[in-house]
Amino acid sequence: MDGNTLLEQIGATKLDRPANPIEDKLRVELAAAFRVAHHLGWNKDTLNHITARIPGTETFLMNPVGLGWDEMTASSLVTVDFARNVVSHAGIRLAPAGFNFHSGILKARPDVNCVIHVHERAGTVISSIAEGLLILDQGGCMLHGEVGYHAFEGQAKENDEVPRILRDLGTGHALIMVNHGLLSIGATISEAFGVMRSLVNACELQERTMATGGKVMPLAEELQIHTKNQLSGGNNAPRGDHSWAYWLRLAERLDPGFAE
């Protein structure tokens, strides 16, 4: 089924592709991120969002209500401003809770250009245990100093929750939304994607390790810091997903229709 037929099914008009080549490129990259995230099992539903700021504008791209992540195409992503005015497609709907905190983060944090939020199963499991996230392997060390926790307040559609989400994110790139799921941010789609991969991998590893019933051995903090420094080349922060070019090629192989 082509992209315009899918848009018709969710009651929206088709997008006249933007003349702005920067937005055009961003749409393709973001659609690829959705397809790969679906392939990795982060979301098999029509819920949850990945959003990306359109550089130099007061608008960002968001997935509409009703499409699965494996159905996302460059031209089905919605351009919306911070006041929730849709500027790309007539008739399209946006999820209120998703819009609320994605737009709130992008508006308050000019350094953040992409936000990913998922209810991936292992992430939701780890978000629901009192121990929180344990760092158990070298990949997880990239998360040292990056992970905040945000207490559950119900469906996150109340405006006044956004300042607490921002507070709980702090200076980190990852947020465990307690009894809920995972959130990552980045200066680029690649960076937010890389953080989410680290987070999902660490949650899956912890879930499986705990399930063995054996005594869990988290890495000592000094080792986490040392390993993070090694992995990041001394730059003590995430700098994008090192496999991003591979993920873009994978999206192409899975179904080149994402770029339409």
Ligand SMILES: [Zn+2]
């Ligand atoms: Zn959620």
